[in-house]
Amino acid sequence: KVLLDENLDFEISVLGQPYSELPEVMATALKTIPPSRIVQWGRLEDRDSYLDHIGTCDVVISTARHEFFGVAVMEAVARGCFPLLPNRLSYPEIYPRECLYNTEVQLVKQLRQLCKNPSLARKKWKRVVELISFERFSWEKLKPYYCRLLGVYKD
Secondary structure, three states, rough: HHHOOOOOOOOOEEOOOOOOOOOOHHHHHHHHHHHHHHEEEEEEHHHHHHHHHOOOOOOOEEEOOOOOOOOOOOOOOHOEEEEEEEEEOOOHHOOOOEEEEHHHHHHHHHHHHHHOOHHHHHHHHHHHHHHHOOHHHHHHHHHHHHHHHOOOOOO
């Protein structure tokens, strides 16, 4: 709402499965954000469409209060999105400090900066992916660990 009130230029995509009952915050957003600014709302037809779509985005935002790992965020970062994430859950263990926010005020401040300077998201993303080793989460790296843990085979 703050970004709209400041007449900043941005578009939004909200991806994922629909809820049987739309959470109040999402219902408010849907009523508040002009349709011309909504690129996508809801689930896409298949995984390839989802991955293609996130590849067109500049920023991924999470406001999660409950998250096991943040796979969707990691997919978006791998596709070129700069992450803005709450400084809680698994995010501080994976992402550098410049990706984290503690308050809504901090989140809005970072979004305002990115709206005013869109190329900044790509610059920040490049720094972040240099710091994050996605390979450590790959199946190739994790398979031996889980196989040993489950007693499937021994090295």
